[in-house]
Amino acid sequence: MVEFYQFGPVWGLPDASPFVIKLELWMKMAGVEYQTVVDGDTRKAPKGKLPYIKLNGETIGDSELIIDKLKQQFDLKIDAELTAEQQAHSHLLTRMMHDSFYWALVHCRWIEDSGWQQVGPSLFGSLPKPLQLIIPRLVRRSMVRNLSGQGFGRHSRDEKMQMARNDIDTLDTMLADQLFFLGDEPHTVDATVQSFLISILGPPIDNPIKQYLLTQPRLLAYYQRMNERFYPEIPTP
Numbered sequence: 001m002v003e004f005y006q007f008g009p010v011w012g013l014p015d016a017s018p019f020v021i022k023l024e025l026w027m028k029m030a031g032v033e034y035q036t037v038v039d040g041d042t043r044k045a046p047k048g049k050l051p052y053i054k055l056n057g058e059t060i061g062d063s064e065l066i067i068d069k070l071k072q073q074f075d076l077k078i079d080a081e082l083t084a085e086q087q088a089h090s091h092l093l094t095r096m097m098h099d100s101f102y103w104a105l106v107h108c109r110w111i112e113d114s115g116w117q118q119v120g121p122s123l124f125g126s127l128p129k130p131l132q133l134i135i136p137r138l139v140r141r142s143m144v145r146n147l148s149g150q151g152f153g154r155h156s157r158d159e160k161m162q163m164a165r166n167d168i169d170t171l172d173t174m175l176a177d178q179l180f181f182l183g184d185e186p187h188t189v190d191a192t193v194q195s196f197l198i199s200i201l202g203p204p205i206d207n208p209i210k211q212y213l214l215t216q217p218r219l220l221a222y223y224q225r226m227n228e229r230f231y232p233e234i235p236t237p
Contacts, residue, residue: 002032
């Protein structure tokens with residue numbers, strides 16, 4: 001049995017982290033049995049981040065590395081039939097979501113006032129009163145530094161939003177009229193994309209990226225299709 005470490009549900013969603021949602025969605029998709037462990041102490045994580053798993057006495061971090069490990073451990077064939085071109089498309093979309101769209105999500109949650117008004121109380125509201133005044137500010141400052149260090153935080157707000165819209169346009173073009181990103185059945189790349197769509201559309205946080213997504217009928221139909229199969233409890237936006 002896989003022990004699956006995560007932050008825990010928030011805003012009616014499986015987790016605050018798109019990477020946690022990605023891994024859970026993928027395990028549902030692949031039929032991997034797991035036991036959820038809600039423990040947001042990242043100091044215990046092998047890479048200082050969640051999610052991570054424990055499997056046969058081994059602790060493994062990073063959603064992408066975990067998926068690779070589980071594929072090998074259980075001889076899973078979830079992506080085995082993909083052509084080399086499809087695998088390349090999967091890789092490029094994954095990199096776009098991880099290394100581009102993710103930073104737009106971070107900005108909308110931690111920098112925009114509309115995001116911070118939800119993130120602060122929702123993620124840190126259970127802390128003892130003195131820590132509620134200290135920890136959220138420290139974490140928010142750390143996010144600001146991370147955004148600046150990565151480079152995304154150095155752009156103007158309009159530039160950031162346009163970059164995110166470009167990513168959304170790419171998703172819409174790649175999906176086209178398919179049911180899923182690589183055909184009639186979901187694959188690993190769908191777990192990645194859907195986890196980020198959930199993380200933008202699901203929380204009660206208004207921002208330009210969410211508003212733009214709501215104008216994309218093909219992506220919204222895809223979002224609903226994925227949720228109907230894997231997260232029927234998540235409402236349609």
